[in-house]
Amino acid sequence: MDIVLTINGREHRLGVDVRTTLLDVLRERLGLTGSKKGCDQGQCGACTVLMDGQRVLGCFTLAAAAQGAAITTIEGLAGDGAPLHPMQQAFLDHDAYQCGYCTPGQIMSAIACVTEGHARTEDEIREFMSGNLCRCAAYPKIVAAVAQAKLAMGHA
Amino acid sequence: MPDDASWTTIGAAVPRIEGRAKVTGQALYASDEPVANPAFAFLVLSTAARGRIRSFDLRAAQAVAGVLDILTYENVGHEADPPAPHGAGEETTTMQTSRIWHDGQIIGVVVAETYEAAREAAYAVGVEYDAEAPSATFDSPGVQEEVREPGEHKDFAVGDADAAFDAAAVRIDARFGTPTQHHNPIELFTTTCTWHDGSLTVYEPSQFVHGLRGSLAKQLRMDPKRIRVVARHVGGAFGSKGIPSARTAWIAVAARRLNRPVKLVATRGQGYTIATYRAETRHHIRLAAGRDGRLLALRHEGWEVTSRPSDYNVSGTETTARMYACPNILTRVNIVHTDRNTPGFMRAPPDVPYMFPLEVAMDELAEALGMDPVELRRVNDTQTDPATGQAFSSRSLMRCFDQAAARFGWADRTPQPRSMRDGDWLLGWGCAAAAYPANIGAGAARVLLGPDGQATVQIAAHDIGNGSHTIIAQTAAERLGLRLEAVTVQLGDSDLPPAGLAAGSSHASGICHAVAHACEDVRARIAVAATTSNAGPFAGRDPATLILAQGRLRGEDGTAEPLHDALARVTGGALEAYAENIPKGLPPDSVGKLYSGQMAISRGTQREDLTTYAFGAQFVEVRVHARTGETRVSRAVGAFAAGRIINPRTAHSQLMGGMIWGISSALHEATEIDTRAARYVNDNIAEYLIPVNADVREVEAIIVPEQDAEVNPLGMKGIGEIGVVGMNAAISNAVYHATGRRIRDLPIRIEDLL
Ligand code: FES
Ligand code: FES
Numbered sequence: 063m064d065i066v067l068t069i070n071g072r073e074h075r076l077g078v079d080v081r082t083t084l085l086d087v088l089r090e091r092l093g094l095t096g097s098k099k100g101c102d103q104g105q106c107g108a109c110t111v112l113m114d115g116q117r118v119l120g121c122f123t124l125a126a127a128a129q130g131a132a133i134t135t136i137e138g139l140a141g142d143g144a145p146l147h148p149m150q151q152a153f154l155d156h157d158a159y160q161c162g163y164c165t166p167g168q169i170m171s172a173i174a175c176v177t178e179g180h181a182r183t184e185d186e187i188r189e190f191m192s193g194n195l196c197r198c199a200a201y202p203k204i205v206a207a208v209a210q211a212k213l214a215m216g217h218a
Numbered sequence: 219m220p221d222d223a224s225w226t227t228i229g230a231a232v233p234r235i236e237g238r239a240k241v242t243g244q245a246l247y248a249s250d251e252p253v254a255n256p257a258f259a260f261l262v263l264s265t266a267a268r269g270r271i272r273s274f275d276l277r278a279a280q281a282v283a284g285v286l287d288i289l290t291y292e293n294v295g296h297e298a299d300p301p302a303p304h305g306a307g308e309e310t311t312t313m314q315t316s317r318i319w320h321d322g323q324i325i326g327v328v329v330a331e332t333y334e335a336a337r338e339a340a341y342a343v344g345v346e347y348d349a350e351a352p353s354a355t356f357d358s359p360g361v362q363e364e365v366r367e368p369g370e371h372k373d374f375a376v377g378d379a380d381a382a383f384d385a386a387a388v389r390i391d392a393r394f395g396t397p398t399q400h401h402n403p404i405e406l407f408t409t410t411c412t413w414h415d416g417s418l419t420v421y422e423p424s425q426f427v428h429g430l431r432g433s434l435a436k437q438l439r440m441d442p443k444r445i446r447v448v449a450r451h452v453g454g455a456f457g458s459k460g461i462p463s464a465r466t467a468w469i470a471v472a473a474r475r476l477n478r479p480v481k482l483v484a485t486r487g488q489g490y491t492i493a494t495y496r497a498e499t500r501h502h503i504r505l506a507a508g509r510d511g512r513l514l515a516l517r518h519e520g521w522e523v524t525s526r527p528s529d530y531n532v533s534g535t536e537t538t539a540r541m542y543a544c545p546n547i548l549t550r551v552n553i554v555h556t557d558r559n560t561p562g563f564m565r566a567p568p569d570v571p572y573m574f575p576l577e578v579a580m581d582e583l584a585e586a587l588g589m590d591p592v593e594l595r596r597v598n599d600t601q602t603d604p605a606t607g608q609a610f611s612s613r614s615l616m617r618c619f620d621q622a623a624a625r626f627g628w629a630d631r632t633p634q635p636r637s638m639r640d641g642d643w644l645l646g647w648g649c650a651a652a653a654y655p656a657n658i659g660a661g662a663a664r665v666l667l668g669p670d671g672q673a674t675v676q677i678a679a680h681d682i683g684n685g686s687h688t689i690i691a692q693t694a695a696e697r698l699g700l701r702l703e704a705v706t707v708q709l710g711d712s713d714l715p716p717a718g719l720a721a722g723s724s725h726a727s728g729i730c731h732a733v734a735h736a737c738e739d740v741r742a743r744i745a746v747a748a749t750t751s752n753a754g755p756f757a758g759r760d761p762a763t764l765i766l767a768q769g770r771l772r773g774e775d776g777t778a779e780p781l782h783d784a785l786a787r788v789t790g791g792a793l794e795a796y797a798e799n800i801p802k803g804l805p806p807d808s809v810g811k812l813y814s815g816q817m818a819i820s821r822g823t824q825r826e827d828l829t830t831y832a833f834g835a836q837f838v839e840v841r842v843h844a845r846t847g848e849t850r851v852s853r854a855v856g857a858f859a860a861g862r863i864i865n866p867r868t869a870h871s872q873l874m875g876g877m878i879w880g881i882s883s884a885l886h887e888a889t890e891i892d893t894r895a896a897r898y899v900n901d902n903i904a905e906y907l908i909p910v911n912a913d914v915r916e917v918e919a920i921i922v923p924e925q926d927a928e929v930n931p932l933g934m935k936g937i938g939e940i941g942v943v944g945m946n947a948a949i950s951n952a953v954y955h956a957t958g959r960r961i962r963d964l965p966i967r968i969e970d971l972l
Contacts, residue, residue, distance in 0.1 A: 079334045086333060095250035096243020098453070100404040101486045105904040108404055136243035150241040154233055157871050160683030162240030163405045163453025169241060192910035195903060197404050197454045198683045199878035200871060201914040 065126050069094065070138030084128045085109040085120030088135060096136035096166045100195070107194030110167040111135045117174035136166035139173075148214035149173050152207035160198035168194045168204055176212040184209060225768050227696040231867035235707065236451070236687045245451045248421040249408035253479040256410065257286055259472055260336035261465065261488055262326030262343045264318050267352035267896035268557040271316040271325060275344030279328060282342060284335035289327040289472055291315055298467035299437045303560075306369050307529030310560055312464040318347065319526055320559045321897040322491025324464055329472050329480055352557035352896035355398075355498060355523055363521070366551040371533035374605045377546035379504070382515035386506030390582045394503065394575035395963040396946070397888035398523075399496040400489070401564050402903055405453025407489050409466050410481045411473040417444040418470055424449040425460040426719040427678050427712040432815010433462035438470060442815070447712040452682040457563040458493045459682070460721045465492055487901040494562025495889065497523040497530075501575040505582075511589050511597040513544040520572060521552045525560040529553055532563065534572025536605075536823050537653055540831070541576060543600035557896050563721060565879055566939040569654055570946065577650035577947030578962065581954065585633075591649055591951070592619050592628065603829035611830045611928035614859035615651060618835040618922050622857035623649070625920060626837040635958035643841040646956025652834035652858065652944035655822030656926075656935035659718025659728030660808035662798040665694060665736040669791065671769060671781055672704050675736075679709040679729040680720035683875075684938055685868030686729060692864055693730045697737030699766035699781065715796065716812035723832070723936030724819045728801070730864060730932055735797035741766050743795070747787035748779075754787070755779055801930060802827070828928055832935040834858035836880070836948040842956045847971035851881045851949060853916045859924040861935035866921055873919035873941040880945020881917075882909050888965050 067074045067084075069092065076091055085102075088094040088111070100108030102121045109120035112134040139147040146154070149169050159165040171194045175181050180190035187208045188201070196204065212218075239245040264271075276288055291313045303309040310319035313326070326343055330336035353360035383389060403423075410421040418440070424430050427447040435442035452459060465482065473480040484492055499522050506515040518538050522531045535549035564570075584591040599616050602609055623629070631647045632638055638645035663677040675694045679686045691705040698705075708714060718728050745761035748754055748771055755777045756764060763774050771784035785793060798809040803820035811818045822830035839853040856877050863869045886907035890899040900906045919941065926933045946964060953971070954960050961970050 079332055081334045082332075089250075090333065093252060094243075095246070098247070098404070099249070099406060099483060100453075101406075101903055103486065103902060103904075105486075105902060106404055136241075140242055146238070146241065153241045154237045157233065157237075157867050159240055160685075160868075160871050160875060161403070161405070161452060161454040161681075162236075162245055162683065163247060163403070163451075165240050166243045188912040188914075192912040195404060195908060195910060197402055197456070197908060198871075199875040199882075199909065199914070201878065201909070201911045202874065202917055203871065204911065 063126060065129050067125065067128055067133060069133045070135060078125050080126060082125045083121050084123040084125045087125040088120060094135050094137050098163055098166060100164065107171055108164050108167040110170045110194065112170055112174060115177060117171050136170060149211040152211035155210065156203045156207040158203040158207040159200050164194060164196045168196065172208045172211065175208060176215050176217050181208055181212045181217065225701065227692040227702055228864055230692065231865060232688065232692065232702060234685060234688045234868060235691050247405055247451050247453050248410065248423045248449055249483050251410060251421040253410055253412050256479040256481040257329050257331060257476055258333040258336045259469055259480050259482040260328050260340040261324055261484055262328060262340050263488060263491060264321060264323040264325045266318050266347040266349040267321040269318050269347050269349040271318065272346040272348050278342040278344065279339040282335055282339040284331035285328060285339045286331065287329040287472060287475055289313065289468060290325065294471050297471045300464060301433045301437060301462040303528055304461045304562060305528065305530035308527035310525055310527060313468060320491065320557055321895060322559065324468065324492060327468050327472055329476060354891050354893040354896035355556055356500060356554060358556065358893055362555040363552055366531050366533065366553050371531065371536055373535065373549045374539045374547050376605060379515045379517045379546040379548035382546035383504050383506045383517060386514045387509055388507045388583065388586050390505040390579045390586065392503055392579055392582065392962060394501040394578065396499045396571040396574060397964055398498045398891065399564060399887050400889050400906060401456040401458035402906060402908060403454030403456055403458055406486060407463065407484045407493055408482060409469040410479060411470045412479040413474055413477065420447045420466060420470065422447065422449060422466060423452040423455065423459050425455045425680050425682060425721055427710060428716040428812055429719060429815045430462050430466065431712040434467060434470065437467040448710065449680065450710040452680060455682040456565045457567065457721055460719055461494065461562055463493050486903060490898045490901040491559045494560060496564035497561035499571040503575045503579045505579045507583055507587065511587050511594050513542050513598050515546040516544045517548045518576065519550045521554055523554050523556055523558065523561065525558055526555050528560040530560055530562065532568040534568030537569050538572050538576040539605040540603050540829065541651060541653060542598035542604065544604050547605060566654060566942045569943040570883060573943050574946040574964065577944055578950050581648065581951040592623055595619055595651060606829060608829050611828045612924060612926040613831065613833055614922055614924050615833040618833055618857040618859050621920055621922055622835045622837050622855045625918065626855040628837060635955055642844050644844055644956040646840045646842065646952035648948045648952030648955055649835060649837045650944040650947035650951060652836055652940050654723055654832050654940040654943055656830035656832055656929050657722045657724035657819050657821050658801040658930055659724040660800050660804055660812055660818040661717040661728045661732035662715035662796065662809050663732040663736040664715050664794065664796045665740055667698060667740055667785065667793045669782055669785060671700060673698055673700055674706045674708065675733055676708045676714045677717050677729055677732060678712055678714040679717040680725065681709060682720055684720065684725065684872060685865055688868060689726055689864040690729055690733050693733045694737055697734055698740060699768055699770060716809065718812060718819055719817050722819060723939045726864065726936055727930055727932065727934035730934060731930060732797065732799040734932065735799050736795045739795035739797050740793055743788055743793065744771060744784050748784055751787055830929045832858065832860035832940050834940050834944065836944040838948045838952045840949060840952040840956055842953060842971060847968040849885060849953060849966060849971065851915065855918045856941060857920040857922050858937065858940055859922040860937045860940060861924050861926045861929055862933040863921055869921060869937050870919055872937050874917050876941020877917050877919060877945055878909055878914055879942040881949065883942065883964065884946045884949035885965050
């Protein structure tokens with residue numbers, strides 16, 4: 063079927079299988095490989111992107127169902143050479159990753175965690191970031207990064 | 219000129235140099251590599267665990283729109299050999315024949331225009347089996363048990379452990395078990411193959427790109443020069459991407475048949491049987507001491523599961539025999555053959571399963587003696603390897619215990635079980651020792667230094683989250699006298715000079731030494747040119763006294779000239795140096811072995827002059843709910859002495875991550891097996907429990923400074939493995955302290971505590 067997706071402010075028209083996920087469109091059709099596949103079954107969060115500012119799992123969203131929404135991926139946060147988003151900077155500052163594979167999903171999820179108002183305390187950050195698995199186990203540093211970035215993002 | 223700290227690189231806690239790429243999504247992992255017009259593969263796995271394939275029915279699969287090819291043993295079996303076995307014995311086969319060795323074995327590959335079509339067709343493949351009842355695990359009918367012969371690993375018999383045990387005043391005799399575990403890196407097992415003029419390029423996450431290249435050359439009967447393996451960033455590995463898996467050759471064959479790139483992203487569940495795992499183990503420990511706490515006897519016997527044809531084992535008795543001074547030691551390891559996929563190494567391979575029984579037994583012994591567990595370790599500490607009589611190159615075990623104990627507040631512990639409480643929560647404090655051999659890999663590196671003061675370092679090292687990019691840059695910057703930003707690192711590509719397998723805490727030291735050697739070559743050539751020249755400030759001096767520092771060539775008296783001028787004496791362009799490093803204990807052909815894809819690691823347990831190990835101490839607080847049995851690790855403090863640390867920031871993340879792996883191992887992780895079908899049941903990362911953010915509270919890793927001039931020239935021991943070691947026991951000991959229940963089978967679950 064033919065669909066239109068709005069990703070990082072750009073419109074893309076493409077024909078897809080009805081079964082194709084948003085994640086596979088991003089990765090295999092549009093070259094936006096920043097969103098990662100860690101399970102393809104909604105368990106790990108590596109594929110997290112924003113749809114109209116809400117965090118969603120790219121592997122659990124059919125591409126056809128993503129039409130009409132403004133989709134933001136990790137590539138949409140900071141262009142080439144542009145300053146990093148405060149959340150990206152915070153992950154750098156805190157070494158909030160090791161292999162980096164879960165990181166794009168963590169960052170997208172963390173931005174939503176802050177804008178949802180779910181980053182008021184460290185406990186809350188832990189709880190609301192628990193949908194994003196990190197096998198390298200950078201969790202304490204991820205919590206510190208979110209706590210830093212929320213201030214830069216203007217949230218208490 | 220005063221030293222400027224901004225130039226300091228080795229030992230500096232600098233951010234990862236590839237950090238920006240990682241936080242912007244630009245870092246390319248294998249399945250991110252763009253290839254033109256790929257076809258998509260989906261694996262067909264066996265649903266029988268033992269027997270033969272009687273027949274395939276491919277009609278429905280072939281009828282799926284977009285299907286391009288279906289590979290089975292019938293049409294491609296002769297086109298690829300299996301990877302060589304890792305460890306002794308033989309390897310299971312896949313599509314070479316109709317033979318089925320285990321559930322989830324690769325028996326077919328469907329290739330289609332789209333991922334969706336490949337998946338649909340793969341599920342439509344009909345298979346008839348001549349199946350036999352499989353043997354799943356320990357105690358299953360049909361398993362074959364045998365004593366592991368000495369080979370890669372050996373046993374120890376010092377004194378007479380049985381007689382000493384029988385005669386001793388205080389004795390512990392206990393049996394333990396550890397479960398099957400799967401690495402579950404978040405990056406899946408992917409492979410993309412492309413052919414061009416008879417040459418093959420493979421994009422695959424790997425901990426050993428030269429190893430994979432060498433294996434593929436043999437499997438596909440090709441000249442290795444025609445194969446390139448690329449793994450620029452690896453999304454976690456933990457051992458699972460270290461040895462070649464069977465899938466790669468079949469994807470290469472599929473791409474060759476279609477004359478088109480083929481891309482495989484195996485599913486999470488398939489990863490449980492197409493790669494390796496940590497096998498379940500059992501242990502029998504006997505420990506005896508005098509009333510003063512000094513050990514008199516240690517007897518440790520282990521049992522490990524492996525596949526039907528393989529003799530793979532980890533034999534962690536090589537560490538437990540070395541932990542404490544003891545005049546009578548006996549070790550033995552048995553392997554149990556089952557109808558399962560072949561296990562492999564997983565983070566701290568021997569020491570996670572084997573240190574668990576020893577360090578719990580030590581806690582039991584301390585209690586039997588009425589002695590503090592830390593003091594029991596102190597009484598039995600030694601600078602001499604008790605298994606061989608050799609000296610340790612350095613051993614800071616008690617410094618680790620003392621620093622971690624102080625930080626943890628151990629002095630406030632009341633020793634009686636169930637004596638510390640916070641409302642409904644029983645508090646337990648426990649500790650255990652950590653140890654891991656200081657291994658080091660052979661390696662080679664090329665350095666290019668340009669007149670603009672920019673350097674490029676090339677080495678086929680692996681960044682699996684271990685910080686390789688950054689520590690390579692730090693080493694080169696320090697040795698070339700450059701700022702970190704002036705160094706570009708190229709790694710993860712078998713076209714580059716080889717580095718060893720990124721495993722066994724052997725990688726950082728291996729690659730940093732190779733890079734340091736190449737940089738020394740650069741320095742020496744610049745220095746020789748400067749001292750043999752008739753003009754210039756260094757004419758006639760001893761070249762060995764000149765160093766590269768802070769963008770200059772410098773003499774001992776402070777005389778200096780800009781690097782650019784010094785370099786101009788050697789070359790008008792870039793100076794290129796290539797160097798190999800063969801660590802002590804390895805034969806001279808070791809780098810040649812790497813080029814051909816074989817491992818070349820000098821092990822801390824196998825040197826003939828010294829025994830080299832890193833040591834550590836783990837302290838944890840658990841909270842066990844008195845009514846529900848819910849168990850949480852509320853605090854963990856680990857202290858580790860591992861020689862020189864190149865980057866304390868990335869090292870801290872490694873150690874902390876290892877400790878959280880330990881929490882996971884003790885309380886969460888286990889692969890459940892349906893013993894009738896010899897099948898993994900919870901083959902996904904929702905039901906295979908690993909910690910989520912909310913499971914982890916305070917985790918503190920202390921790096922204890924340690925200088926070791928003997929272990930290797932840079933004094934490095936490696937830190938990737940040791941952080942997880944000892945956590946199983948520390949948590950079990952803390953649970954005992956909280957509840958009075960001694961849990962000897964992992965993981966510890968609510969039902970154990972009700
Ligand atoms: S890939 Fe989407 S949740 Fe794991
Ligand atoms: S950084 Fe490796 S999985 Fe999170």
